[in-house]
Amino acid sequence: MFNNPINRDLDRISLLESRDLVLRAFKSLHQRELGANKATEILSHLSQGSSYNKAAEVADKIVRPLLQYYSVSALSRATILLLSPNLREASLPARHGLNAVGWKQHLNTGGSWLEARIRVTEGTFSLFGEVTSNKHFIEIYDNPTNKYLPIKVLGSTKYPNNFEFSVGDLIRRIPDLTTLYEAIVENPASNWMCNISDNSNSLEMRITSNHLGMPKKDAAAKWLNIHDDNQIEEISTNYFGYGSTAELKVMLNPNVA
DSSP states (O other), X not given: OOOOTTHHXXXXXXXXXXXXXXXXXXXXXXXXXXXHHHHHHHHHHHHHHHHHHHHHHHSOTTTHHHHHHHHHHHHHXXXXXXXXXXXXXXXXXXXXXXXXXXXXHHHHTTOOGGGOEEEEOSSHHHHHHHHTTTOEEEEEEETTTTEEEEEEEOOOSSOOTTOEEEHHHHHTTOGGGHHHHHHHHOSOOSOOOEEEEEOSSSEEEEEEOBTTBOOOHHHHHXXXXXXXXXXXXXXXXXXXXXXXXXXXXXXEOGGGO
């Protein structure tokens, strides 16, 4: 049984079902008071998202994905309203903005479901990326201080017109699904354990191998958007008591943090 990744953060999200906390969060973000009607809209979506997820936990596996979709959709709309000072419920897109591209023909002709394509159009998905500036928060264990530190990684604010990706592109990048993906596909996922150290004017990242080996140098360079060959090299590190381990040593610009 694989845990629902949503549950990890749902307790923290549920705190925002308090009107006082929503009012304070909005004022902190936008330096203005939140109107009563818009506060009700935000709280309604937060409550719906939480309720749908709780229902999904006890639902039959056939209907569970639909309830989880409703949960994520409601939480996304609440986030959009909270982060957008002027948007209101009536102006939110009705569509989710993700279209299956030729799935019937692709699957009927023996195509892999991992290679099935998804196209991004105007809708909740692209608007969510825009209002959040497409941010991703990564928790990194900081050994000297013994706590987790959030690292903010910025991407493009908007998706290109008709941007496409495959189901595999998405699944192999979700840490919670790494074990499941690798067990089914028997290929490495696109996320790796690594050690990061701050070397004054750069960040050194060492990507370690796992039971399926280590990512190829050119593949890692593509994932990390590295164009300089001098920034990435294959090395062998000897860890006391554990022997020699193959690693990829990557030098990153510190302004990614």
